[in-house]
Amino acid sequence: MLTRRAIILAVLLAAALVLLPLVGDRYVVSVVTTVLWFAYLGQAWNVMMGFAGLLSLGHALYVGLGAYVAGALYLYAGVVPWVGMAAAMAAAAAAGGFIGVLGFRFRVKGVHFALLTIAFAEVARIAFDHLTFLGGSGGFFLPAHDPGMADDLLNLRGSPVMFYYVILALTVGALALARGLLHSRLGYQWLAIREEPDAAEASGINLFRLRMLAVLISSALAALGGVFQTFYFSTLFPEQVFSMGRSIEIILPAIVGGTGTLFGPILGAFILTPLGELLTFVVDQAGMDAPGMKQLFYGAALVAIVVFRPDGVWPWLADRLGLVRRRGEDE
Amino acid sequence: MAALLSVSNLSKRFRGLKAVSDVSFEVPAGAIVALIGPNGAGKTTTFNLIAGVFPPDEGAVVLDGRPITGFRPDQACAAGIGRTFQIVKPFGELSVEENVLVGALAREKSLAAARSHARTVLRRLDLDGMAQRPARSLTLPDRKRLEVARALATRPTLLLLDEVLAGLRPTEVDQMVEVLRDLNRREGLTILMIEHVMRAVMALSDHVVVLEHGEKIADGTPAAVVADPRVIHSYLGAEDV
Ligand SMILES: Nc1ncnc2c1ncn2[C@@H]1O[C@H](COP(=O)(O)OP(=O)(O)O)[C@@H](O)[C@H]1O
Ligand SMILES: [Mg+2]
Numbered sequence: 001m002l003t004r005r006a007i008i009l010a011v012l013l014a015a016a017l018v019l020l021p022l023v024g025d026r027y028v029v030s031v032v033t034t035v036l037w038f039a040y041l042g043q044a045w046n047v048m049m050g051f052a053g054l055l056s057l058g059h060a061l062y063v064g065l066g067a068y069v070a071g072a073l074y075l076y077a078g079v080v081p082w083v084g085m086a087a088a089m090a091a092a093a094a095a096g097g098f099i100g101v102l103g104f105r106f107r108v109k110g111v112h113f114a115l116l117t118i119a120f121a122e123v124a125r126i127a128f129d130h131l132t133f134l135g136g137s138g139g140f141f142l143p144a145h146d147p148g149m150a151d152d153l154l155n156l157r158g159s160p161v162m163f164y165y166v167i168l169a170l171t172v173g174a175l176a177l178a179r180g181l182l183h184s185r186l187g188y189q190w191l192a193i194r195e196e197p198d199a200a201e202a203s204g205i206n207l208f209r210l211r212m213l214a215v216l217i218s219s220a221l222a223a224l225g226g227v228f229q230t231f232y233f234s235t236l237f238p239e240q241v242f243s244m245g246r247s248i249e250i251i252l253p254a255i256v257g258g259t260g261t262l263f264g265p266i267l268g269a270f271i272l273t274p275l276g277e278l279l280t281f282v283v284d285q286a287g288m289d290a291p292g293m294k295q296l297f298y299g300a301a302l303v304a305i306v307v308f309r310p311d312g313v314w315p316w317l318a319d320r321l322g323l324v325r326r327r328g329e330d331e
Numbered sequence: 332m333a334a335l336l337s338v339s340n341l342s343k344r345f346r347g348l349k350a351v352s353d354v355s356f357e358v359p360a361g362a363i364v365a366l367i368g369p370n371g372a373g374k375t376t377t378f379n380l381i382a383g384v385f386p387p388d389e390g391a392v393v394l395d396g397r398p399i400t401g402f403r404p405d406q407a408c409a410a411g412i413g414r415t416f417q418i419v420k421p422f423g424e425l426s427v428e429e430n431v432l433v434g435a436l437a438r439e440k441s442l443a444a445a446r447s448h449a450r451t452v453l454r455r456l457d458l459d460g461m462a463q464r465p466a467r468s469l470t471l472p473d474r475k476r477l478e479v480a481r482a483l484a485t486r487p488t489l490l491l492l493d494e495v496l497a498g499l500r501p502t503e504v505d506q507m508v509e510v511l512r513d514l515n516r517r518e519g520l521t522i523l524m525i526e527h528v529m530r531a532v533m534a535l536s537d538h539v540v541v542l543e544h545g546e547k548i549a550d551g552t553p554a555a556v557v558a559d560p561r562v563i564h565s566y567l568g569a570e571d572v
Contacts, residue, residue, distance in 0.1 A: 183442075184442065185436050185440065185441075185442055185445070188425075188429060188432060188433055188436060188442075189433065189436060191422065191424070191425055191429075191433075192422050192425070192433040195421075195422035195423055195424055195425060196420045196421065196422050196423070198384075198404075198416070198420055199416065199420035199421070199422065199481070200422075200433070201403070201404040201405050201408075202382060202404045202405075202407075202408060202413075202414050202416075202482075203405075203408060203433050203434050203436075203437050203481065203485055204405050204408035204409055204436075204437030204438075204485055205405055205433075205437075206403075206405045207405070260424075
């Protein structure tokens with residue numbers, strides 16, 4: 001359970017985030033938008049890995065599918081993103097469901113299941129490179145928003161501040177959903193599967209059904225993050241959107257923050273993204289041309305976490321700051 | 332008494348090796364039946380066949396008149412079979428209470444009802460004092476009790492216990508024997524137990540089934556079984572009775 005101190009801290013943090021665009025400059029708002037986007041995606045990934053114990057290394061697939069489906073529906077059929085997102089989530093869930101059926105029916109486990117998820121993301125990357133009606137490898141573009149125009153929330157065309165509030169709402173929504181799931185019958189049964197599948201099954205849990213549910217929910221949530229990506233960045237390149245690097249970027253915040261915890265993905269994103277930005281900035285300022293610097297940093301961060309805080313930063317921090325009443329519990 | 336569990340001509344091979352071979356026996360409703368035999372005799376495999384871990388090559392399992400052969404473990408649980416694992420399998424990162432809660436959720440859809448049932452079971456097995464500790468922090472004897480608690484929380488009609496007394500100190504054995512006897516007498520719970528601790532077998536069971544090399548070599552009252560020359564030769568001779 002959260003302590004009183006934790007609740008006060010959460011309220012302060014929420015207030016700070018809501019007020020940020022009023023005080024922060026454009027750059028800060030854009031960095032925190034990216035932070036929240038990765039926090040959101042990490043939360044989606046966490047449902048599979050952190051809750052149900054299913055390692056996905058190809059979450060870029062679901063994000064990318066969501067991004068392209070909503071983008072294409074908007075550009076070619078004028079479907080507003082709030083409607084297109086249903087199709088985006090359905091498409092990603094269908095892909096996730098297909099991988100799930102393959103993996104779980106044929107009892108593909110652990111690392112091999114993870115390889116399956118990578119394989120499908122790679123297939124999508126190559127396929128989208130060749131889908132000329134979506135721009136192929138040359139990229140998919142939405143017309144840019146005219147800065148003189150007012151924010152258009154219905155069509156998700158507008159200022160960075162509008163997008164900031166959209167992703168903030170999505171992140172808070174995902175947190176609330178994850179919390180609800182974790183504290184439900186389904187949540188406990190997922191944790192049981194993660195911890196000990198044989199004993200979970202002997203306790204009456206249908207492994208196939210519950211694992212499928214985890215994949216479907218996780219992939220659909222990821223797709224929603226993809227919809228945001230399309231409208232916020234207005235450009236999609238298969239080589240980025242479906243890349244292994246993107247999948248790793250989605251995973252890292254959750255691992256650094258604490259896999260299976262509710263605040264881990266958010267904390268991890270707040271640690272990694274600004275540091276990555278800072279690094280890029282410093283390297284640029286120094287006039288160095290060092291591509292791959294960010295990847296190197298992420299690699300080092302991962303090593304540090306695995307060695308020093310394998311449970312992630314959140315459980316340690318929560319314990320240190322007296323934010324949780326009981327050890328070993330995420331709240 | 333009518334048979335609650337009826338196992339007939341059960342066989343299971345693992346690549347060439349006949350782990351269970353044409354085994355038949357019955358567990359009457361309300362009884363405590365012990366399944367004994369030397370290591371590698373096929374006792375755990377028999378449990379796995381009953382609980383649906385894998386289907387038998389031949390034979391049938393009938394629970395309360397209903398065939399459950401080839402059921403998945405979750406279906407077997409729903410049909411009324413609760414089981415413990417010889418090599419304990421706690422949900423390590425979950426608390427002791429949450430472990431038992433997961434068992435209770437097999438029947439209870441509501442979290443509150445499941446939690447209250449879990450707490451009753453925890454008290455029953457004297458685990459309430461450590462309810463909030465992570466299961467991985469428990470000692471082996473406590474983990475064994477947790478196995479029993481989790482299985483019991485699924486409200487089974489038949490409880491399968493795989494060496495839950497192994498590794499316990501004599502006083503702990505006596506405690507567990509008391510709990511099992513009480514569950515059996517007061518709640519009419521039917522128990523099939525794999526056990527090496529002969530003192531407990533003699534104290535608890537109405538009936539004993541003996542396996543050796545996957546085959547049933549004896550089947551009778553505890554007194555009759557321990558007097559059986561084949562049993563003495565194959566099994567009891569090597570153990571302290
Ligand atoms: N899953 C399995 N795969 C292969 N061999 C197994 C498996 N389970 C049990 N066996 C083998 O079957 C035989 C019976 O094992 P088991 O049923 O565990 O015996 P017991 O519980 O009586 O000690 C042993 O030779 C064991 O090695
Ligand atoms: Mg055994």
